[in-house]
Amino acid sequence: MAEAGSFADRVKQQADIVRVVGEYVRLKKSGQNYTGLCPFHGEKTPSFAVHPVKQIFHCFGCGKGGDVFSFVMEMEKCQFPEAVRIVAEKCGIALPKPKERSPEERKENQQRAVLIEMHREAQTFFVKQLETTGEGRAARAYLEDRGLDKEVITRFGIGYAPSGGDVLLRQLKGKYAEKLLVESGLVSRDQNGARLFDRFRRRITFPIANESGKIVAFGCRALGDDQPKYLNSPETPIYSKSNVLYHLDRAKDALRRQDFAVLVEGYMDAIAVARAGISNVVASCGTSLAEPQIKLLGRFTKRVIVNYDPDSAGLAAAERSISLLLEQDFEVKVLALPAIGDSPTGASKKADPDLFIREKGAEAYVKALKESPPYVDYLIARARQMDLTTGEGKLRALNYLMPYVQKIPNGLLRSEWATRISQQLRIDEPVLRAALSKAAVERRSEVKTRPELVAGKAGKPAERRLIRMLAEAEDFKRELAQQLKQGRLYQGLETEKIFAALIVAGLADEPMPATEIGAMLEERDRRVFFEILFEETNEGTWEEAESCIEALRKRQVEQELAQVQREIESNPAGPAMRDLLVRKQELLKRRAAG
Numbered sequence: 001m002a003e004a005g006s007f008a009d010r011v012k013q014q015a016d017i018v019r020v021v022g023e024y025v026r027l028k029k030s031g032q033n034y035t036g037l038c039p040f041h042g043e044k045t046p047s048f049a050v051h052p053v054k055q056i057f058h059c060f061g062c063g064k065g066g067d068v069f070s071f072v073m074e075m076e077k078c079q080f081p082e083a084v085r086i087v088a089e090k091c092g093i094a095l096p097k098p099k100e101r102s103p104e105e106r107k108e109n110q111q112r113a114v115l116i117e118m119h120r121e122a123q124t125f126f127v128k129q130l131e132t133t134g135e136g137r138a139a140r141a142y143l144e145d146r147g148l149d150k151e152v153i154t155r156f157g158i159g160y161a162p163s164g165g166d167v168l169l170r171q172l173k174g175k176y177a178e179k180l181l182v183e184s185g186l187v188s189r190d191q192n193g194a195r196l197f198d199r200f201r202r203r204i205t206f207p208i209a210n211e212s213g214k215i216v217a218f219g220c221r222a223l224g225d226d227q228p229k230y231l232n233s234p235e236t237p238i239y240s241k242s243n244v245l246y247h248l249d250r251a252k253d254a255l256r257r258q259d260f261a262v263l264v265e266g267y268m269d270a271i272a273v274a275r276a277g278i279s280n281v282v283a284s285c286g287t288s289l290a291e292p293q294i295k296l297l298g299r300f301t302k303r304v305i306v307n308y309d310p311d312s313a314g315l316a317a318a319e320r321s322i323s324l325l326l327e328q329d330f331e332v333k334v335l336a337l338p339a340i341g342d343s344p345t346g347a348s349k350k351a352d353p354d355l356f357i358r359e360k361g362a363e364a365y366v367k368a369l370k371e372s373p374p375y376v377d378y379l380i381a382r383a384r385q386m387d388l389t390t391g392e393g394k395l396r397a398l399n400y401l402m403p404y405v406q407k408i409p410n411g412l413l414r415s416e417w418a419t420r421i422s423q424q425l426r427i428d429e430p431v432l433r434a435a436l437s438k439a440a441v442e443r444r445s446e447v448k449t450r451p452e453l454v455a456g457k458a459g460k461p462a463e464r465r466l467i468r469m470l471a472e473a474e475d476f477k478r479e480l481a482q483q484l485k486q487g488r489l490y491q492g493l494e495t496e497k498i499f500a501a502l503i504v505a506g507l508a509d510e511p512m513p514a515t516e517i518g519a520m521l522e523e524r525d526r527r528v529f530f531e532i533l534f535e536e537t538n539e540g541t542w543e544e545a546e547s548c549i550e551a552l553r554k555r556q557v558e559q560e561l562a563q564v565q566r567e568i569e570s571n572p573a574g575p576a577m578r579d580l581l582v583r584k585q586e587l588l589k590r591r592a593a594g
């Protein structure tokens with residue numbers, strides 16, 4: 001695919017597959033390879049491997065494998081040219097002149113660049129408004145009242161959108177076409193389409209950045225009682241709500257390092273938690289987490305503590321998010337913060353992370369975070385709040401829990417939960433188990449749709465060693481290919497087609513990378529080939545190759561002997577029988593000599 005000397009070839013030479021894959025999959029060094037959980041099929045124990053030297057990946061579970069480009073194509077669901085571009089960008093390799101792209105693509109890219117530039121300008125504008133204007137001073141007072149001092153305001157780029165109605169518009173109008181202004185979402189058109197005005201007015205602004213730290217949208221909170229309280233950017237060519245997690249650009253390193261994320265609802269919560277010293281926090285910036293957001297997060301960690309608002313919308317959102325996270329194989333805990341300020345009158349405030357940290361301090365929050373229970377405990381506690389005095393009520397509680405329990409992949413764990421649920425909800429255990437085993441059956445049908453696992457190893461050790469040496473022994477693979485070809489030693493082997501492809505490659509003038517050889521093979525053979533490439537072995541020697549060739553020779557003799565014997569037993573006419581018997585003697589001698 002990557003022609004020698006082409007841009008793709010150059011990218012492939014320079015790109016580090018471990019680094020690129022590492023942006024999507026958490027990889028751990030294991031021997032000479034890196035391993036992790038396969039992003040292409042659900043799994044709990046890693047069977048996905050990346051080879052840093054060969055620059056290939058392979059999943060021993062589902063069998064997907066290839067080079068850095070095929071990985072990105074599969075991951076991003078894109079075509080080859082796009083994958084090359086993505087890899088180049090990730091590795092800081094300058095792209096060829098844009099003229100190589102299609103005109104539409106070029107136009108889109110230009111438009112995106114302009115929209116990002118517009119957001120950068122808007123950000124500068126909002127910050128300046130907060131700092132220097134009279135209106136901004138009132139906004140600052142409000143922020144200070146909520147515990148956001150100057151340091152935090154600067155750190156998170158908080159700004160202010162003035163009430164005028166067209167202050168930002170006037171700033172941008174001279175430089176950008178009307179159409180682009182509207183497309184940016186910073187400016188709206190009135191109902192009869194005649195007049196433009198600022199979308200955000202009299203609001204505190206929070207810049208929302210994409211994964212790479214570029215501001216692509218704003219989240220804005222009303223200063224007074226204006227409705228709606230929160231108003232965000234609409235979907236634009238550079239911003240899609242379900243593809244962005246607030247604070248991810250700053251949380252990336254901490255997420256990888258600490259291997260868990262704190263998930264909150266809004267940017268105020270994220271800011272409060274980050275200020276409390278927990279930098280691995282992200283906000284969904286919407287009532288519920290969307291699947292693309294979960295996949296995005298999964299590239300950094302598969303462990304999440306969900307800390308949503310305790311109001312009913314927040315609780316529902318938390319439950320939906322738990323479900324989605326479990327589907328994506330996340331390990332989920334839930335932090336439900338205790339109410340604050342039990343006054344003598346019994347009035348207490350339900351605490352979101354922001355409020356809790358302001359009232360109780362960062363340390364109390366960190367402590368609560370550490371103690372947050374696994375999601376099932378949390379859900380049982382929720383179910384216990386239902387009316388459990390009647391059979392109907394218990395059934396409702398059980399039905400509430402069942403979909404979650406069903407998602408526990410481990411049978412033993414599921415059984416443990418069943419016991420706990422029956423105790424906690426005082427439900428007859430046999431009744432519960434019956435419901436559970438029904439759920440288990442449904443699970444099994446899910447499992448069936450998974451890619452089949454490779455059963456056993458194809459090829460005997462000698463074959464596997466020879467394949468490996470044919471692919472990699474630079475010193476003698478040509479000689480090896482010739483010998484195998486001459487003696488037709490690989491014919492009739494289970495791995496025959498792999499040998500055939502490797503011999504073609506071994507005798508070719510240009511070196512052929514493993515992925516190209518793989519491309520010559522059927523899927524089943526390609527999988528076997530990649531598995532062999534990932535085996536941890538010593539570098540082969542010519543002596544070892546010779547002894548493997550000898551093993552194949554013996555096999556060949558045995559096979560021919562068996563064939564001759566079968567023909568003898570079919571009792572052919574005189575001369576043919578004589579020839580066969582002679583041949584048998586020869587073969588027996590050769591076998592004895594070996």
Ligand SMILES: [Zn+2]
Nearest residue numbers: 038041059062
């Ligand atoms: Zn896989």
